[in-house]
Amino acid sequence: xxxxxxxxxxxxFGDIEVIPPLDLTIEDGEFVVFVGPSxxxxxxLLRLIAGLEDVSGGQIRIDREDATELPPAKRGLAMxxxxxxxxxxxxxRKNIAFPMKMAGVPxxxxxxxxxxxxxxxxxxxxxxxxxxxxxxGQRQRVAIGRAIVREPAAFLxxxxxxxxxxxxxxxxxxxxxxxxxxxxxxMIYVTHDQVEAMTMADKIVVLQAGRIEQVGTPLELYNTxxxxxxxxxxxxxxxxxxxxxxxxxxxxxTIGIRPEHIGISAESGLWEGVVGVSEHLGSDTFxxxxxxxxxxxxxxxxxxxEVSLKYGDRVxxxxxxxxxxxxxxxxxxx
Amino acid sequence: xxxxxxxxxxxxxxxxxxGIGLLIFFPIFWTILTSFKTEATAIADPPVLFNFHWTxxxxxxxxxxxxxxxxxxxxxxxxxGSTILGIIIAVPAAWSMAFxxxxxxxxxxxxxxxxxxxxxxxxxxxxxxxxxxxxxLDTRLGLVIVLMLINLPIIVWMLYTYFKExxxxxxxAARMDGASLKEELIYILTPMAIPGIASxxxxxxxxxxxxxxxxxxxxxxxxxxxxxxIASYSSPxxxxxxxxxxxxxxxxxxxxxxxxxxxxQLVSGLTFGAVK
Numbered sequence: 001x002x003x004x005x006x007x008x009x010x011x012x013f014g015d016i017e018v019i020p021p022l023d024l025t026i027e028d029g030e031f032v033v034f035v036g037p038s039x040x041x042x043x044x045l046l047r048l049i050a051g052l053e054d055v056s057g058g059q060i061r062i063d064r065e066d067a068t069e070l071p072p073a074k075r076g077l078a079m080x081x082x083x084x085x086x087x088x089x090x091x092x093r094k095n096i097a098f099p100m101k102m103a104g105v106p107x108x109x110x111x112x113x114x115x116x117x118x119x120x121x122x123x124x125x126x127x128x129x130x131x132x133x134x135x136x137g138q139r140q141r142v143a144i145g146r147a148i149v150r151e152p153a154a155f156l157x158x159x160x161x162x163x164x165x166x167x168x169x170x171x172x173x174x175x176x177x178x179x180x181x182x183x184x185x186x187m188i189y190v191t192h193d194q195v196e197a198m199t200m201a202d203k204i205v206v207l208q209a210g211r212i213e214q215v216g217t218p219l220e221l222y223n224t225x226x227x228x229x230x231x232x233x234x235x236x237x238x239x240x241x242x243x244x245x246x247x248x249x250x251x252x253x254t255i256g257i258r259p260e261h262i263g264i265s266a267e268s269g270l271w272e273g274v275v276g277v278s279e280h281l282g283s284d285t286f287x288x289x290x291x292x293x294x295x296x297x298x299x300x301x302x303x304x305x306e307v308s309l310k311y312g313d314r315v316x317x318x319x320x321x322x323x324x325x326x327x328x329x330x331x332x333x334x
Numbered sequence: 335x336x337x338x339x340x341x342x343x344x345x346x347x348x349x350x351x352x353g354i355g356l357l358i359f360f361p362i363f364w365t366i367l368t369s370f371k372t373e374a375t376a377i378a379d380p381p382v383l384f385n386f387h388w389t390x391x392x393x394x395x396x397x398x399x400x401x402x403x404x405x406x407x408x409x410x411x412x413x414x415g416s417t418i419l420g421i422i423i424a425v426p427a428a429w430s431m432a433f434x435x436x437x438x439x440x441x442x443x444x445x446x447x448x449x450x451x452x453x454x455x456x457x458x459x460x461x462x463x464x465x466x467x468x469x470x471l472d473t474r475l476g477l478v479i480v481l482m483l484i485n486l487p488i489i490v491w492m493l494y495t496y497f498k499e500x501x502x503x504x505x506x507a508a509r510m511d512g513a514s515l516k517e518e519l520i521y522i523l524t525p526m527a528i529p530g531i532a533s534x535x536x537x538x539x540x541x542x543x544x545x546x547x548x549x550x551x552x553x554x555x556x557x558x559x560x561x562x563x564i565a566s567y568s569s570p571x572x573x574x575x576x577x578x579x580x581x582x583x584x585x586x587x588x589x590x591x592x593x594x595x596x597x598x599q600l601v602s603g604l605t606f607g608a609v610k
Binding site: 052 | 503504
């Protein structure tokens with residue numbers, strides 16, 4: 001079981017409050033992603049749950065039991081670090097065995113769990129190597145193996161993929177998702193990459209300056225962002241946020257429209273603009289169009305497949321009004 | 335871009351490195367060579383290099399006149415003792431500075447180092463007087479304490495740099511994995527820091543072995559180490575270069591051999607952190 005409840009948890013370093021009082025419940029078996037820009041407190045929050053940092057106030061409960069004062073090892077959580085944090089002087093086998101050795105698991109049982117973890121993670125041939133002789137992806141797998149064998153109540157991942165190259169990252173993302181489906185254990189995953197958040201999470205927690213901006217499923221956040229920050233943070237490329245007259249017409253301070261909700265045409269449309277830089281991805285093309293009527297920032301527009309428009313071409317844009325997001329002066333959704 | 339190293343440049347670099355190496359080694363080489371000469375050839379002008387009558391006479395004279403074994407024992411006890419005592423004190427100090435730093439840690443480290451800039455002779459009198467009062471003059475214990483204090487800043491600094499290189503996340507991983515502080519020290523930190531501790535040990539044995547100021551000033555006969563043994567051949571009866579060289583060779587031989595066998599360890603220890 002792995003239900004984790006944060007009750008008015010707060011953290012201050014000296015006079016600086018990095019996490020104001022915060023409430024959050026993570027259900028058993030959920031894959032929860034903490035996402036936000038760097039310095040938003042997501043790693044600190046994870047470390048508070050892990051017990052690597054002491055809370056300045058509030059209570060952390062794991063499966064209804066108060067874990068606020070428990071040392072990290074007693075919380076039944078396993079953590080995978082960004083730097084992998086493998087023990088460089090131990091073989092892969094000893095690395096994976098270490099938490100079981102500390103817990104006094106019988107030797108036969110240790111061997112059994114190592115073998116099954118190694119099989120699941122494709123590490124069987126590398127068990128007698130040292131971490132220094134492994135590639136980045138393999139090291140990350142060892143770190144995950146070391147976490148699995150503990151059979152923890154929940155896994156904590158602290159930006160585990162950010163040291164890997166792009167291709168490997170996509171592969172490991174799938175492996176971790178696969179692992180979650182198979183083990184059905186609670187996982188908390190910290191990342192600054194909203195694509196990772198969208199693709200992996202059951203539930204996303206968007207953080208900024210230590211505050212929770214919104215909690216919801218990936219599609220909830222995408223379709224109904226609670227405020228301007230979430231609207232701009234979730235989605236790639238970013239949502240177009242427009243202020244000024246174009247917004248006041250709709251009774252809002254800011255309006256937002258996603259790139260795929262704007263039609264582009266050479267003949268007619270609501271806004272007239274000039275094509276700037278275009279990004280051709282093959283399946284999609286993203287145009288950056290400068291529109292006088294909505295302000296200085298160019299709007300990003302997505303077109304399916306290849307559309308033959310050049311730099312400097314005059315075009316017309318038609319936003320899909322059904323998918324318009326409106327935000328008030330306080331930044332909240334109207 | 336990698337700097338292009340041409341063949342010629344490589345040859346020049348190698349030649350220069352060998353040149354400097356030989357230049358540094360020359361005084362030691364000359365001392366050893368002189369120790370096998372007669373007193374007459376030792377001061378011959380122009381000096382002779384190899385074509386002289388090789389003799390072991392100087393060594394037998396030195397062995398006859400002084401009790402080499404006693405000086406050697408004193409040196410081993412003083413160098414070894416001060417280093418071990420220093421490590422015992424420095425490990426926890428460096429540990430706490432590296433892993434639980436306070437806002438003043440940097441200042442303390444610099445202050446410790448600044449004590450090395452104080453001319454030793456400036457505190458000779460106070461320490462001499464204290465030693466008389468405490469009955470430490472001409473004792474091995476006294477020298478162990480003084481040399482330990484002198485080298486402590488270096489030991490702490492070296493260990494601190496080593497511990498700093500151990501990533502905090504690894505220690506946190508151990509904590510997550512259920513290791514107690516004791517288990518963390520035994521299974522994770524010490525094995526990872528062993529190369530650092532070993533080269534610190536080596537360097538400090540060498541420094542303590544060669545230390546002459548305090549060993550000459552605070553000893554007379556009982557606790558005198560090999561530095562005093564060399565000094566005893568330098569002046570009283572005028573200069574006898576060949577015998578002085580024989581004594582010097584005997585004094586530096588143990589540390590030279592130790593250094594030779596551990597040079598890899600020493601170099602990696604001293605350049606630790608400079609290159610990844």
